Amino acid sequence: MAEYKLTTPLTDEDIIKLKAGDKVYLSGVVYTARDAAHMRMVKALDEGKELPFDIKGQIIYYVGPSPARPGKPIGSAGPTTSYRMNPFAPRLISLGQKGMIGKGKMSDEVKQACIQYKACYFVSIGGAAAVVGSSVKEAEIIAYPELGPEAVRKLVVEDMPLFVCYDAHGNDLYEMAKKEWANKYNLA
Amino acid sequence: MAEVRNISVKDVEEAVYKLALEAAYHIPEDVLEAEKRAYEKEKSPVAKQVLETIFQNIEVSAKEEFPLCQDTGLAVIFLEVGQDVHFVDGYLVDAINKGVERAYKDGYLRKSTCHPLTRENYGNNLPAVIHTFVVPGNKVKIIFDAKGGGSESMSKVQMLKPADGRDGIIQTVVDWVIQAGPNPCPPVIVGVGIGGDFERAAVMAKHATLRKVGQPSDDPVLAEMEQEIFEKINNSGIGPAGLGGLTTCLGVHIEMEPCHIATLPLGINIACHVNRHKEIEL
Numbered sequence: 001m002a003e004y005k006l007t008t009p010l011t012d013e014d015i016i017k018l019k020a021g022d023k024v025y026l027s028g029v030v031y032t033a034r035d036a037a038h039m040r041m042v043k044a045l046d047e048g049k050e051l052p053f054d055i056k057g058q059i060i061y062y063v064g065p066s067p068a069r070p071g072k073p074i075g076s077a078g079p080t081t082s083y084r085m086n087p088f089a090p091r092l093i094s095l096g097q098k099g100m101i102g103k104g105k106m107s108d109e110v111k112q113a114c115i116q117y118k119a120c121y122f123v124s125i126g127g128a129a130a131v132v133g134s135s136v137k138e139a140e141i142i143a144y145p146e147l148g149p150e151a152v153r154k155l156v157v158e159d160m161p162l163f164v165c166y167d168a169h170g171n172d173l174y175e176m177a178k179k180e181w182a183n184k185y186n187l188a
Numbered sequence: 189m190a191e192v193r194n195i196s197v198k199d200v201e202e203a204v205y206k207l208a209l210e211a212a213y214h215i216p217e218d219v220l221e222a223e224k225r226a227y228e229k230e231k232s233p234v235a236k237q238v239l240e241t242i243f244q245n246i247e248v249s250a251k252e253e254f255p256l257c258q259d260t261g262l263a264v265i266f267l268e269v270g271q272d273v274h275f276v277d278g279y280l281v282d283a284i285n286k287g288v289e290r291a292y293k294d295g296y297l298r299k300s301t302c303h304p305l306t307r308e309n310y311g312n313n314l315p316a317v318i319h320t321f322v323v324p325g326n327k328v329k330i331i332f333d334a335k336g337g338g339s340e341s342m343s344k345v346q347m348l349k350p351a352d353g354r355d356g357i358i359q360t361v362v363d364w365v366i367q368a369g370p371n372p373c374p375p376v377i378v379g380v381g382i383g384g385d386f387e388r389a390a391v392m393a394k395h396a397t398l399r400k401v402g403q404p405s406d407d408p409v410l411a412e413m414e415q416e417i418f419e420k421i422n423n424s425g426i427g428p429a430g431l432g433g434l435t436t437c438l439g440v441h442i443e444m445e446p447c448h449i450a451t452l453p454l455g456i457n458i459a460c461h462v463n464r465h466k467e468i469e470l
Contacts, residue, residue, distance in 0.1 A: 007260065021402065033308065036302075036307045036309075039307070041243040050404065063258065064258060064259070064298060064300075065258050065298070065299055066254075066255045066258045066260055066298040067296045067298065067451060068296070069296050071254075075254065075296055075298070076249075076254050076255040076256070076257060076258040076298075077258050078257055078258050078259075080258075080337075080338060081257070081337075081338040081341065081371050081372075083371065098254065103338075103370060103371070103373065103429070103430075104338070104369070104371035104372075104430070105214060105369060105371060106368045122432075123244070123370075123429070124429075125238055125241050125371045125428075125429045126257075126370075126373035126382040126429060126460070127242065127245070127256070127257045127460055127461055127462040128241045128242055128244075128248040128256035129243040129245070129254075129255065129257045129258040129259075130245050130252070130255065130256065131241055131244055131245045131248055131335075133258065134248065134253060134254075143279075146307060146308075148256075148297050148299060148309040148311055149299065149300070149306075149309065149366065150307075163431065172393065173427075173431065174370050174430050174431075176367060176431060176432075177234070177425070177426075177427060177430065177432025177433075178369070178424065178426050178430075179425065179433050180425065180432055181232055181235075181425030181426075181427055181432040181433050181434065182424055183425070184231070184424030184425070185422075185423050185434060187423060
């Protein structure tokens with residue numbers, strides 16, 4: 001398992017070197033969107049409208065942060081469960097999105113899109129939201145403010161710790177880890 | 189019969205307010221203890237790292253009043269009302285909701301309730317989900333449970349056949365939790381409700397997640413089932429955050445009630461490792 005420092009926007013070369021299980025410290029701009037924002041974005045695409053940000057090379061963080069206290073850029077901001085974005089992620093990946101950050105499993109369609117268009121699904125530790133939130137240095141709502149916690153935000157993150165979960169080569173960290181430790185347990 | 193006692197709903201509001209804030213920033217001691225026990229037993233280095241991050245999160249949250257999880261939950265309240273209590277100064281449910289609304293605003297907690305179809309956020313985290321039970325005496329016990337959506341979405345009620353019995357229940361719970369895998373933020377606490385009817389099974393399952401973690405059921409038959417389910421889930425290898433290891437669940441808690449001769453209701457409610465609940469008696 002390798003460790004990488006990456007800065008967005010990401011390129012095909014950045015993605016290809018990553019393998020499931022690698023640790024990544026991510027810096028740069030990350031966009032947030034979750035259920036309601038994805039519904040709006042895909043509706044915009046269906047209507048021939050533009051997305052609220054240029055998605056090429058970008059990463060979407062599935063998060064609905066808690067409100068920021070005065071003087072802080074953001075509140076707690078851990079990942080939300082990703083499978084709810086299954087219906088939307090392949091389409092956005094086909095438009096140049098290079099990655100998603102969330103937690104939990106995603107669909108085979110998402111895995112296939114990662115292979116086809118060279119993208120990665122990164123996971124961070126669900127629930128560890130105070131710690132994850134502290135890697136966010138700036139935050140600004142750029143679309144759908146009426147959605148409150150579900151609004152699209154532009155974050156600037158510094159060394160956000162992530163694991164590569166689905167890589168562009170078809171590997172799945174969750175399946176690998178589960179098998180490895182189930183086997184170890186039964187051998188013990 | 190206890191003497192009838194007046195309780196002001198303003199005191200209930202204040203209690204709910206404090207419990208909601210307390211729950212958001214401070215993990216219950218028994219949950220932390222269970223996580224520490226898991227850490228000692230864990231053999232996977234990645235799992236140990238994940239658990240260390242969880243401990244760090246608990247510290248940062250308590251110190252800086254950053255919520256433990258950004259999903260500060262739906263406000264679920266188990267209310268045990270003594271039958272000799274008389275509420276005064278207003279309507280009880282309004283007072284509870286007011287306490288929730290104030291806490292979520294003042295504490296910078298995320299408001300997570302929305303219209304189920306339009307998904308429009310109500311911006312106040314209301315209404316609270318309130319389960320009321322009438323008990324003997326003239327006191328009121330308020331249990332506040334901040335229930336996050338990730339683990340809640342991995343919960344279910346299944347109507348089994350009576351012939352499925354003990355082993356069918358165990359298999360269903362184990363398969364379900366393993367299938368949920370990393371989604372509900374393992375290590376999880378699994379609440380199981382057996383019997384009652386359709387909705388009682390679900391309420392029991394959620395109530396069971398609030399028992400002290402790892403404290404076995406008083407019923408030896410259920411305690412044995414809890415242990416068997418616990419071991420099978422932890423043998424799955426899913427591990428903390430789903431990144432592999434020996435700690436997929438911290439505890440399995442079962443509650444049971446009689447059911448109809450034609451049914452075997454089974455409720456499964458999952459609480460994540462940030463199992464936030466606080467209680468008080470007035």
